Amino acid sequence: MRIIYFIGLLMAFSACKQEKKESMEIRQLNEGWVYSEVDGSHRGAASVPGTIHTDLLNNKQIEDPFYRTNERDQQWVDKKDWVYETTFEIEEALLSKDKLQLHFYGLDTYADVFVNDYLVLKAFNMHREWDADIKQFAKVGENHLKIVFHSPIKKGLELYNASPYSYPANNDQSENGELGDKKVSVFTRKAGYHYGWDWGPRFVTSGIWRPVELRAWNDYKIESVYLMQLMVNNDVAELEAEIHIQAESHSNVEAIIRNKEDNSIVAKQAFEINKGENKVAIPFTIENPKLWWSRGLGEPNMYDFEIQISNGTNLVSTKSISTGLRSIKLVREEDEKGESFLFELNGVRVFAKGANYIPNDSFLPRVTKSDYDKVVADAVNANMNMLRIWGGGVYEDDYFYDLCDKNGIMVWQDFMFACSMYPGDEAMLNNIRKEAEDNVIRLRNHPSIVLWCGNNEINIAWHYFGKGGWGWKERYTPAQQEEIQEAYVNIFHKVLPDVVDEFTNNADYWPSSPQAGYDIDQHASDVNTSGDMHYWGVWHGLHRFEDFDKYKARFMSEYGFQSFPELNTVKTYASNEDFDIESDVMAAHQRSGIGNLRIKEYMSWYYNVPADFEEFLYMSHVLQAEGIGMAIEAHRRAMPYCMGSLYWQINDCWPVASWSSTDYYHNWKAVHYAVKRAFEPIIISATQNKGNIEIYGVSDFQQERKASLKIELKDFGGKVLKTINQQLKLEANTSTQIFTFASSELKGINKKKTYLSITLKDNDKLLAEQKYYFTFPKDQELDKANIDISIIEQTEDQLVVSVKSDSLVRSLFLSLNKSKGFEWSDNYFDMEADESKTITILGDVANIKTEDIKIMTL
Template identity: 50%
Template sequence: MKTEQTITIDNWKFRQKGEEQWLSAHVPSFVHTDLRANGKIADPFDGDNEKALQWIDKVDWEYETSFTVDQELLNETSIEFVFNGLDTYADVYLNDQLILQANNMFRVWHVDVKSLLSVGDHTLTVHLKSPIQEDLPKLAALGYHLPASNDDSEMGELGDRKVSIFARKAPYHYGWDWGPRFVTSGIWKPIELKAWSETKVNDFYINQKSITEERAVVDAEVIVQADSTWSGEATIQTEELFWKENVSLVPGENVLKLELVIDNPKLWWCHGYGEQHQYTFEFELKNESGLQAQGKVTTGLRSVKHVRNADQHGTSFYIELNGEPIFIKGANHIPNDSFVTEITKERFQYEIKSAVAANMNMLRVWGGGVYEDDYFYQLCDEQGILVWQDFMFACSMYPGDEAFLENVKQEAADVLKQLRSHPSIVFWCGNNEIDAAWAHYKEEAGWGWKQDYDQPTREKIWHDYQEIFHHILADQVASYAPNEPYWPSSPLVALTDDEHQHATKASGSGDLHYWDVWHGKKPFEAYNDNISRFMSEYGFQSFPELRTIDSFAHEERDLAIESKVMLHHQKNGAGNRLIKTYMDEYLPEPKDFRSFLYMSQVLQAEGIKTAIEAHRRNMPYCMGTLYWQINDCWPVASWSSIDYFGRWKALQYFVKKAFKPIILSVVQTKDQLEFHGIADRLLTNKAKLIIQAYKLTGELLNETSKDCLLNKGQSTVIAVHAIKELIGHYDREAVVIVANLEIDGKQIDQQLHYLVRTKQLQLPKSLVTVTPTAEANVFNVHSTAFAKNIWLDTAALGYFTNNYFDLLPGEVRQIDFIPRSQTSEETISVDVYSMQDMI
């Protein structure tokens, strides 16, 4: 067999178009990162440097390299360049001859160059055209603007001219309410020169037609490129199984389809439900001359359904995996960096490790970022993290000219072929929030976009929207990933083509983005009453800790919430005011800047805990909760639970507890408490609830217990008590209710419930101590008096098994530190604080 030859093109240099000086480049990269590496610009994230770097996207750039071709390579019958990722408008020249005009960051471009190569040295030049200059004429030609709420054109020195909608590149590059505006250009994925002869496997896909525990029936679909007529044997092997079939090829592209049957297959399950078994299928073409071509694909066998059945409430909305309804627990994911070429494998590993540690089973790859690196999805496959995958459209209306639509169609084909073998991807979604924002069928609904247009223009914009999200993307998913569900927009009630389609409030059908807490200024308690069938977005902001802020704010004057630098790293205009307003409502007043940062994290954590428990209490009516958001793309005040440097905020610790497979949840009305037991899965449904009422000074006021039964996949009210019955006439401000749920004598969950808001609690002075144990990075935490939201603080990278927790007087809690690096043997130093230290 002649093996395929692949040469990765490297040793690049770059310059601003028209300049003489070439600088070294570190492809894959962006212009911004290469300028920074050459010392030509300051750190884009530092201070308010973002403002001074807006010129970069308004000029053209050139990247160039040389490579050598030998006779062995030229002897191959086919030679092509594969451009895996060009951002975004790129003219590519081979020895000064134009070979490609690229216009989509997300597409893969193949260019046949066999006839253009000879033995010796060659030059490859990539001319990256300014995305701003390229798209401004399109805006002028269109004759009207298109909505693009998060395009920060003012920061980009364009006034109200929003051009992000014309470029098929990451929308967040143009700014968002948690991220900066860096409109990048670059070679962001490798460029390869591939050569082969006779036959080549272009694509190999396992189409999972029917998957059960007893039998898996799949089609192995293989696309083979042949130089000439060929006949022989096709074989596929996986584990102990082997299939073969005689095939004939004709010159050009051949589509082979072989049906495979696996009895008693090992199924792929998400985290918390079973093993993540994957099969590697190896394909070979052979004849009397030997092995001619080969390919392989690794995937997990599983069935997935998006279940939308009519019921007494409306229509269900849940993911069914291998026939089992899955309550989805997770978060929205954005790119881990404004410059995605800076994201290392370790950063992906840490994010997925953190998701698993927090008992998540899904991440939503949100539509304003990028289709993630294949390694991200491999990790999700291995760890059982389901993926809700948006196509990259968000919070904007898009053009509908023929060229744009064809570009979208080809983008979808490329992306689906690249990603469809990942068993973790179980849901495809057309866009983020556009249906609800435009709300075509309901005049008073939406974000006010459509009111800017006359009726004919409205109809044209909506027609273009439907063409992309109801037809092109739906058809491409059906063609390339026929076993995965597609949903045109999130949130959405249903495709009814009338006013009942748009998600504007909690509904008995569809998914919901609930933002009345935060944007709508509703109290946290509103989470309890605004629940849909699937909560795909909701959130609350906090600040990162001081170590993270030190990375961009260096002067004493900068360490104030309203300083110029801090405001620059708060991209939501009302953010600081909203945090302060909610903090005044729920928490004691912080004594200084660092305390304010701490309080903001506790505030965020308490709010989202309220939401998650409300969603889980309402299962199976509600079958999913994805908060906004797990991560950051730069150091910033945001809705994240893990900051840019990987530091877990209080929210990530609260989420870990709230997402446990079995939890208690306490609901308070004016005069009574309801105790709910919530279980995803059960080995036994027999449990015991123990309820204790303590004074904050440590004395036990009351204790009661009850044997109970839990229900799988449901929330069960296991006890109801009048508050007076538990605490008598004692002050609510000085009491904590401690509820423990036990199964077979083992504590499964504990909830500390307070009868008043935290700011009303009579917090005693306490001394909290942290004592190292004999085991490395394992600590005992003890308090002399009741301590609220104990924060274990360390400079080391990693996370604790618990943090921001409460301690009763005399209680000892053992806490482990999990280092970010598995090879780290560093013994860490820990500082400890509680809320009492912050007021």
């Protein structure tokens, strides 16, 4: 790799030896905090970052909010005002700096900040960062910092009562929050899911939810650096560093950009800056760049740069930036079937494989780096290449995006608006603009972010230009409809795209998900031939799983089916007396009103419904895995017409029955193993069409591959009734129908006791395998299998076992009751007669014996 650097007019002092002596001093102010209830008796030591709920919990002033129905008894917390206080020391040298500033990475949400009893800041948006200049209020020695958090409910009610009408907000659980039908969430720029959702509780938090810093500096501060990628290909990357500098006086300085890998200078430029805000653009070029690729296509190569500002003698301000070099675009091209919707990375059209992502906890400061490590690892280990950050949560922590960068996980980033209409007054629009600027500027260097999306499901719900939607429009007079629509247009077709356009280099923006096209009037439907789709016919519409094959889109950005968590997780929030899916506690941990009985109804269509509680939990896992596996295969078979499959959802914010594939503790459900199989780079997928069995080969690889196809018709005891072998070519980066098994070949076969075993190999290397069953599991005549488990290898943290059966076994679930947190290389799998399978278990397994491994099957 050769780097060409740009050098502007060099000043005479640039040749001088420079000492790295930054003027910026940063101190963390996250210790020594206490909280107290205004007009109340609750007080104690506080954690920062934290929330009032977790502080009350840590001080034993409330019970575990997630246990049983404790949520109901804790709705008083959000009606109170709370005070957080600490002290910090300032020396004379620090106070003498030109600038002294408090920086808040996140205040939740209505916060008045006082330094030594002087009001220095009024914050009112959870999603923004806030600065307060305190030099004139600070003093040498001890300083007092106080933050008064006003109740978001009381503030919301003030705005609600002042509004001429209420706004739609389906998922605001105002009744649970003791507000009746007053849905106040839309008036406050705060995480929507805090007010409840159909998978989450209602805990409307307050607190210092991200860190606090004291910053002091002289002369200069680099506010931000954006590495614009003007053109990137295999041969060259033409870049431009856009540097924003805050200066306290007019001066001449020099900017230096170093590649931290070898400390080489890639660009250097002298320039003149004025007091106040300055923007400098420095172009440079990298030849033969190592490109950033999404998972499965190549390495997610990253570059680390340091930007230095020198005054000729000292390096007075520096900033480090990491990015990956890639070209990315959302391709929307007209074709004979409509208009495409796909992502093209470095010239390669990518089938997006992944899931929707919600916050990892109702109480955000409890989310640790290990939580982020695990959820991204879960995506990687399930062969995903994309996560969609859903618009009812938060703009995630930098660490999350760093992980996506390093692991080649593309990010579809929603702005934080979901399933509601919002006021469009000037104050709200200005607040939203600042929120968007803060987060676009913070996140724009991450190569993983491939799309900015205005909102979740608002366009389709409001449906202003046609009949349909969620019935919202009909609640309002024509004049009110026009006013609400104007606010929608201003937010999602003016403010947000304007921010993306101003602060990025042509990053793609999509107004709403789902939407049939960019224009305001292009509402999505169940027959989209353009744009993206959320298909909820399965689940909400009581469509059968087979209908996933009927309702395909150019990009499927949401679909899903629920299951319960596994028993060990249920035990964290329920006692034995609650072990009934219709008990009060199980209902409280199921926020979809139709949920528990909907699972049972679907189960009856495909499986025998168990009466035993634990077996029912297991069957709900198997059912969910079947449905989502069928959906992914249908979407991949439709490639390249369909170029994305993102199911709802990968994670949970509390222990609950939901659409997640991993539960609150990041345990894999059956569906996550099914997703891993369905997202393999090459799959075989068989489907019935007019009595014939059509077999497809789907490949993500960029080269055509020769392969041998083997189809065996077997009975459940393992006897081979018919064999078909065929040589074929598997086309690159598409789906191909590779064989049709005619219905006439199945005459006289007992379909309740037979199946197709299909394999695809390249010489002796197995590329893909699939089992196709002719009847639903409830109709199959499965024999009781003798399953043998033996230990092959055992250490303190790894156990390798061999599993073998004398007959076909379906949905074999292995578990350990001794503790939680085990990782299984595979689970909930089918095994053929006399097949031997090796399973690796990670965790505290030093004393595990074979009799500790519990088995459940159909």
